[in-house]
Amino acid sequence: MKRKMTGMLAGAAISALMATSAAAEDLVIFWAEWDPANFLQELVNEYEEETGISVTVETTPWADFQTKAFTEFNARGSAYDMIVGDSQWLGAASEGGHYVDLTDFFKENNLGEVMAPATVKYYAEYPGNSGKYWAIPAEGDAVGWSYRKDWFEDPAEMEAFKAKYGYDLAPPKTWAELTDIAEFFHRPDEDRYGIAIYTDNSYDAMVMGVENAIFSYGADLGNFETYEVDGYVNSDQAVAALENYKKLYSYTPPGWAKTFFVENNQAITEGLVAMSMNYFAFFPALLNEASNPHAANTGFFANPAGPDGDQFAALGGQGISVVKYSENQDMAMDFLEWFIKDETQKRWAELGGYTASAAVLESDEFRQATPYNEAFYQTMFKVKDFWAVPEFAELLTSANQRLYPFIVGDEGTAKETLDALASDWENTFKKYGRGQ
Amino acid sequence: MPTNNMTRLDPNSQAASKGLSDLSIRNLFIIPTIAFLIIFNIFPLLYSLGYSFTDFRASTNAPAKFIGLQNYRELLNDPFIWKNFSITAKYVLISVTGQVVVGFGLAMLLNRAIPAKGLITTLLLLPMMLSMAVVGLFWKLLYDPNFGIINYFLGLGKFEWLADPDVALWAIAIVDIWMWSPFVMLLSLAGLSAVPKHLYEAAEIDRAGNIYTFFRITLPLVAPILMIAIIFRTMEAFKTFDLAYVLSSQPTTELIAIRLYKMAFQEWQTGMSSAFAYIVLIMVVAITNIYVKYLNKVKAR
Known part of the structure; x- marks a missing residue:
């Protein structure tokens, strides 16, 4: 009897504890595991101080992020109230009925004007130009470049560079200059290499890297309204861009065949390369002496222009959406009201988040806050993105299957690669009845 | 297998004192395993066989459409x-x-x-x-x-x-x-x-x-x-x-x-x-x- 009583008391205590923890955790935001998620947790702690409503930012490694989020959506689960999802998910999540339609909220708060135009277009609106909004731009991001200032400013290197290429060694303004500089610094005998680019063919890593070249060369992935791809992704400009990207691969360090943001930051911290491609969100770590011994000598520049002067960059970043299956949708909407306030966005930027608020982005205070904020500001007004249709993952798979063997495996030509990719994408769109 | 071929239960054992027959003990061991196998192996196996003839995508709310062997x-x-x-x-x-x-x-x-x-x-x-x-x-x-x-x-x-x-x-x-x-x-x-x-x-x-x-x-x-x-x-x-x-x-x-x-x-x-x-x-x-x-x-x- 005594044992039974003890057991019952223990059970009651556990139940009480669980009830307390459930009440304390009012809202849950799901995001990938990276620094901006930690900054967001700091921000939402201030929301709790103001309102008494606690918000937890739950994270998972990037590799699992898409799978875990959609597994929860598919199960109609209410584990997450909000999600900071990738821009490519908009089609799948909105057509699948997983996101709450935020069009009215968007219009009431005039977010089309408040947020930077590119972030509204790519993080929030689906289908393109439909006036339907599913997310609030939360973390602006794009691909930029870091470089070794001390290598670039070394008088001997500057003199040798000018003698070889006929112009001054400086952060590149064009892809031709970028390629020259990569070639110039590529010295395997000295364990020094020209450049670090994305080559990982899982998910969107390498595709984002190639997009930087394709967009700046003046090409597009296709027509996002008619779903035509032939003549776009395999245009002459796109072919030249891909050839240039492959050329850059020959100036990367040994073993550079499965690399993404971690490896590209390591290329700088380990003193391997002159220039490294990466998302702006990973640049704070490069200014930290503790994680980068070359922090004082690391500089940043925006993705250079192509041969015809076009200058674009591949878009990263995410918008925050309310999950349709959340049991706290009203609370989530209240949170978004707070999140879009100017002072919250300013605070978000101060904590290290990349705000999408146009006013904050344009302020001198933001642009001068870090050595890379100016490049970020410039980039966020000239970004382009991948397809956001529900079958985006199939399009990514085709792109990886076609691009990787050409870039890393030296198979075929750029023209053959992109013709085959155009054909794959056409078949995918045909399969889902798009553009017919 | 007929029950009379099974090893007899020791009449002095705890199981016997609770009145469990040989058959009950056998079922006690086998039924949970069979149930587990059916619920977590056989059922999903047959269910996914059905899905293999459809265009179903778990990430959408669209119903599965039968497409034969496509x-x-x-x-x-x-x-x-x-x-x-x-x-x-x-x-x-x-x-x-x-x-x-x-x-x-x-x-x-x-x-x-x-x-x-x-x-x-x-x-x-x-x-x-x-x-x-x-x-x-x-x-x-x-x-x-x-x-x-x-x-x-x-x-x-x-x-x-x-x-x-x-x-x-x-x-x-x-x-x-x-x-x-x-x-x-x-x-x-x-x-x-x-x-x-x-x-x-x-x-x-x-x-x-x-x-x-x-x-x-x-x-x-x-x-x-x-x-x-x-x-x-x-x-x-x-x-x-x-x-x-x-x-x-x-x-x-x-x-x-x-x-x-x-x-x-x-x-x-x-x-x-x-x-x-x-x-x-x-x-x-x-x-x-x-x-x-x-x-x-x-x-x-």
């Missing part, structure tokens, strides 16, 4: 899928052959009186006790062309084990061989210790050479247990995912399990991936059957 037709006409199959076949061949050669060789070396035999055997078994993902991550460091210890010891300079499309699959197979040869070794050791000593004595009296003794006595007698090791390892190698996924993302190392994972959980092509899983299942069953038939033949000999 998924199977598309998969079997996809050159990338055939490439995945040929990569997997090559991987299974390299990996299982390597494991049998290394594992059986180690067993032959250990099948004699040597000092600290128990300790050596235990140490050799350690690799297969590790997690596949952990093994993948640390071999990635060992293979690294910039600071990896393998190139340093072999004097290979900046040799790119995982970045070279022609070498990457071999590099993954080497890791698998390192990890699973001890398994083959363990089973081979059991087989070798069961070979009657008098056969070797008779061979010695007849002045049979080592090679003759190996091929005429050792191998035929160990063959049945070796075949069991090969069946297990072939099935495991056929569905390898973690090692290859962690070590390399080369198209030349995209095994069928990786392609299936991407199709099912990144692209959310639920119907198509169900069909793909069935094609893989049929292949595994067919290969296993061939092995089992061969095993029975070996046993009969």
Whole structure:
């Protein structure tokens, strides 16, 4: 009897504890595991101080992020109230009925004007130009470049560079200059290499890297309204861009065949390369002496222009959406009201988040806050993105299957690669009845 | 089996005192297992068979539409899928052959009186006790062309084990061989210790050479247990995912399990991936059957 009583008391205590923890955790935001998620947790702690409503930012490694989020959506689960999802998910999540339609909220708060135009277009609106909004731009991001200032400013290197290429060694303004500089610094005998680019063919890593070249060369992935791809992704400009990207691969360090943001930051911290491609969100770590011994000598520049002067960059970043299956949708909407306030966005930027608020982005205070904020500001007004249709993952798979063997495996030509990719994408769109 | 053939319950046992019959005890053990098997294996298996004939995507709210054999037709006409199959076949061949050669060789070396035999055997078994993902991550460091210890010891300079499309699959197979040869070794050791000593004595009296003794006595007698090791390892190698996924993302190392994972959980092509899983299942069953038939033949000999 005594044992039974003890057991019952223990059970009651556990139940009480669980009830307390459930009440304390009012809202849950799901995001990938990276620094901006930690900054967001700091921000939402201030929301709790103001309102008494606690918000937890739950994270998972990037590799699992898409799978875990959609597994929860598919199960109609209410584990997450909000999600900071990738821009490519908009089609799948909105057509699948997983996101709450935020069009009215968007219009009431005039977010089309408040947020930077590119972030509204790519993080929030689906289908393109439909006036339907599913997310609030939360973390602006794009691909930029870091470089070794001390290598670039070394008088001997500057003199040798000018003698070889006929112009001054400086952060590149064009892809031709970028390629020259990569070639110039590529010295395997000295364990020094020209450049670090994305080559990982899982998910969107390498595709984002190639997009930087394709967009700046003046090409597009296709027509996002008619779903035509032939003549776009395999245009002459796109072919030249891909050839240039492959050329850059020959100036990367040994073993550079499965690399993404971690490896590209390591290329700088380990003193391997002159220039490294990466998302702006990973640049704070490069200014930290503790994680980068070359922090004082690391500089940043925006993705250079192509041969015809076009200058674009591949878009990263995410918008925050309310999950349709959340049991706290009203609370989530209240949170978004707070999140879009100017002072919250300013605070978000101060904590290290990349705000999408146009006013904050344009302020001198933001642009001068870090050595890379100016490049970020410039980039966020000239970004382009991948397809956001529900079958985006199939399009990514085709792109990886076609691009990787050409870039890393030296198979075929750029023209053959992109013709085959155009054909794959056409078949995918045909399969889902798009553009017919 | 009729209940009267079962071992009688001891009338003084606790079970008997609670009034449980032999039949009740048997059911108590079997029914949960059968129920578990039906709920978590048979039901999903049949359910996914149904999905394999539809265009269902779990990520949308759209209902599944019956499309007959279209998924199977598309998969079997996809050159990338055939490439995945040929990569997997090559991987299974390299990996299982390597494991049998290394594992059986180690067993032959250990099948004699040597000092600290128990300790050596235990140490050799350690690799297969590790997690596949952990093994993948640390071999990635060992293979690294910039600071990896393998190139340093072999004097290979900046040799790119995982970045070279022609070498990457071999590099993954080497890791698998390192990890699973001890398994083959363990089973081979059991087989070798069961070979009657008098056969070797008779061979010695007849002045049979080592090679003759190996091929005429050792191998035929160990063959049945070796075949069991090969069946297990072939099935495991056929569905390898973690090692290859962690070590390399080369198209030349995209095994069928990786392609299936991407199709099912990144692209959310639920119907198509169900069909793909069935094609893989049929292949595994067919290969296993061939092995089992061969095993029975070996046993009969």
